[in-house]
Amino acid sequence: MDSVTNLRFDVAVVGAGPAGMAAALATADSGHTVGLIDDNPAAGGQIWRAAYNSARPAASSIWFDRLNKSAVQVVRGARVFHAAEGELAAESDDSVIQISYGKLILTTGARELFLPFPGWTLPNVMGAGGLQALVKSGLDISGKRVVIAGTGPLLLAVAACASKCGAKVVGICEQTTGAQMARFGLRMMLVPGKAAEAVRFACDLRGIPHWTDCWPIAAFGNRRVETVRISRQGQTSEIECDYLACGFHLIPNVELPRMCGCRLRENFVPVDEYQQTSVPGIYCAGEPTGIGGLELALVEGEIAGYAAANWEDRAKHLFARRARHQKVVRILRDAFPLRPELKNLARPDTLVCRCEDVPHQRLCEHGSWRAAKLHARCGMGPCQGRVCAPAAEFLFGWRIDSVRPPLFPVRCSSLAAIPSHSAPRN
Numbered sequence: 526m527d528s529v530t531n532l533r534f535d536v537a538v539v540g541a542g543p544a545g546m547a548a549a550l551a552t553a554d555s556g557h558t559v560g561l562i563d564d565n566p567a568a569g570g571q572i573w574r575a576a577y578n579s580a581r582p583a584a585s586s587i588w589f590d591r592l593n594k595s596a597v598q599v600v601r602g603a604r605v606f607h608a609a610e611g612e613l614a615a616e617s618d619d620s621v622i623q624i625s626y627g628k629l630i631l632t633t634g635a636r637e638l639f640l641p642f643p644g645w646t647l648p649n650v651m652g653a654g655g656l657q658a659l660v661k662s663g664l665d666i667s668g669k670r671v672v673i674a675g676t677g678p679l680l681l682a683v684a685a686c687a688s689k690c691g692a693k694v695v696g697i698c699e700q701t702t703g704a705q706m707a708r709f710g711l712r713m714m715l716v717p718g719k720a721a722e723a724v725r726f727a728c729d730l731r732g733i734p735h736w737t738d739c740w741p742i743a744a745f746g747n748r749r750v751e752t753v754r755i756s757r758q759g760q761t762s763e764i765e766c767d768y769l770a771c772g773f774h775l776i777p778n779v780e781l782p783r784m785c786g787c788r789l790r791e792n793f794v795p796v797d798e799y800q801q802t803s804v805p806g807i808y809c810a811g812e813p814t815g816i817g818g819l820e821l822a823l824v825e826g827e828i829a830g831y832a833a834a835n836w837e838d839r840a841k842h843l844f845a846r847r848a849r850h851q852k853v854v855r856i857l858r859d860a861f862p863l864r865p866e867l868k869n870l871a872r873p874d875t876l877v878c879r880c881e882d883v884p885h886q887r888l889c890e891h892g893s894w895r896a897a898k899l900h901a902r903c904g905m906g907p908c909q910g911r912v913c914a915p916a917a918e919f920l921f922g923w924r925i926d927s928v929r930p931p932l933f934p935v936r937c938s939s940l941a942a943i944p945s946h947s948a949p950r951n
């Protein structure tokens with residue numbers, strides 16, 4: 526039987542990425558007890574994932590130093606799978622953690638959108654951010670040929686990272702148009718700090734082909750991917766590779782906000798000027814409120830942290846900075862809309878739900894996500910629809926608006942540890 530740990534915080538923060546770290550530190554300054562809970566072995570989130578090895582990015586050091594010196598209790602390796610009023614339940618490798626809180630800040634970040642195409646389930650075809658995470662965790666890709674495909678600025682970050690680690694990046698296939706990409710570059714130059722970032726990227730990516738109007742059609746190989754067929758400005762060609770890293774921009778992790786009863790708008794969590802959600806005492810910051818990058822995540826986190834500590838004056842001082850970085854949300858949304866051709870990549874036998882082996886043709890028989898779940902078991906596997914549900918939303922235009930506890934598959938003993946009165950608000 527797992528042990529049960531009980532924790533109580535004035536303010537609980539779920540997600541220890543940049544937004545969560547900033548939120549926790551802002552609240553802790555006020556003397557409130559703060560718990561920062563994350564399912565990874567260390568704080569840092571997606572962008573500062575390398576923080577627990579030697580490759581910590583310099584810009585993050587100040588945040589890690591502050592966190593180490595603060596009174597924030599970091600609860601590592603604990604995944605929150607249940608939420609009820611004033612309570613959370615998280616599972617770690619060997620225990621269940623029951624957390625009660627006065628106020629809650631949700632900083633659960635984002636994940637990549639994957640779209641199915643023939644061959645996307647072959648070994649060594651993976652998410653772009655997924656490849657980056659593996660490399661940051663020690664995967665040796667030196668000398669390997671890598672094709673990076675999909676859409677959004679993450680492709681550039683992954684290409685730069687792979688190239689620095691010795692991979693031969695054969696090309697970046699960006700589905701958006703050349704005109705949209707150029708406009709994106711110009712608009713980003715006007716956002717504080719982004720011009721320097723653009724120059725850094727330009728240096729890191731020198732010599733790497735960057736094709737616009739370009740996307741993967743199929744991947745081939747025997748035991749792993751060997752070739753990817755791409756469409757590039759209307760022409761089809763094949764490229765040999767050892768890895769195909771593929772991601773179609775980011776989607777917010779809104780399952781926990783939804784379980785907490787927070788209202789959603791177009792799959793994001795709307796918040797007031799103090800980052801408070803539709804549920805009083807529950808705040809949200811970072812990617813779930815809009816995909817806007819590191820600086821926005823940090824400033825939103827700080828505002829949420831100060832607001833949760835009743836330090837409205839301090840929060841107000843940050844409104845202008847937030848407004849400047851909020852521009853990025855609009856710039857990204859305008860630059861990387863998914864083109865309709867991507868809806869036609871999957872063949873009838875292409876798996877859409879890879880947990881439950883549900884091919885595209887089985888989904889075509891249904892008219893809604895609910896029907897597809899009930900009749901084809903789509904989204905019923907271990908990832909709980911995190912991969913296939915957003916893909917199905919794009920492919921079929923289905924609305925996906927429910928969440929079922931537990932948020933992640935957990936041990937029976939973890940479920941048994943939830944008090945019987947503790948029902949989700951949703």
Ligand SMILES: Cc1cc2nc3c(=O)[nH]c(=O)nc-3n(C[C@H](O)[C@H](O)[C@H](O)COP(=O)(O)OP(=O)(O)OC[C@H]3O[C@@H](n4cnc5c(N)ncnc54)[C@H](O)[C@@H]3O)c2cc1C
Pocket residue numbers: 539540541542543544545562563564565569570571572603604605606632633634635636637653654655657679682683775778781810811812813817818819822932
């Ligand atoms: C795969 C990936 C790679 C990226 N790489 C880059 C990059 O190289 N450069 C760049 O500029 N931007 C990158 N980004 C974007 C970057 O993450 C954002 O710009 C920003 O830093 C987001 O910060 P955040 O705090 O909102 O979220 P995140 O950094 O995503 O942090 C959220 C944290 O919450 C945790 N979490 C979520 N749900 C739970 C739960 N139920 N229980 C416990 N913990 C939970 C997550 O594991 C994560 O650690 C990447 C995004 C993704 C998805």
